[in-house]
Amino acid sequence: MSTLAVALKDEIRRLARKEIKAHTGPTAQAVAQFRREIAKLKRQSREYERRISFLEAQERKRIGNPEPNDSAIEGGRFSPRSVKAQRRRTGLSAADYAKLVGVSGLTIYNWENGKSRPRTEQLASLIAVRGLGKRQAQAKLELLKAADTKASHKPRALRRKAG
Incomplete structure (x- = not known):
């Protein structure tokens, strides 16, 4: 009887994991996709900040140092x-x-x-x-x-x- 109970518990556990995986699978995929998108946006943000600081420095040089003849x-x-x-x-x-x-x-x-x-x-x-x-x-x-x-x-x- 104990082997039947163990086998039944194992089967229930296997089916429960299968159902949980079926329900959480799309969510896990969405989370992974969102993480990739967030990382991409962070890279873009750093690039834009770098460009902005470069352009601000150029503008400071242009406006900051008017050359009198x-x-x-x-x-x-x-x-x-x-x-x-x-x-x-x-x-x-x-x-x-x-x-x-x-x-x-x-x-x-x-x-x-x-x-x-x-x-x-x-x-x-x-x-x-x-x-x-x-x-x-x-x-x-x-x-x-x-x-x-x-x-x-x-x-x-x-x-x-x-x-």
């Missing part, structure tokens, strides 16, 4: 009133305008009040910023701020190496 630098004049007028025309604070030029906010105030004059390199960047309109100046400032926030979020070890 040499004749403009040589013939470039500086007056405190013109710096103040340019800053007001773009609608920027002294700190924001300073970021565009690549100096400190205090330097902009000193230039506007006639307490100091820009060096040749600073005059070149000042002349380059002169040609920017209000929207262009805002766009360049946003790119500079984005670059600053990215640099500040790097791990300490990477900041030392980059600097």
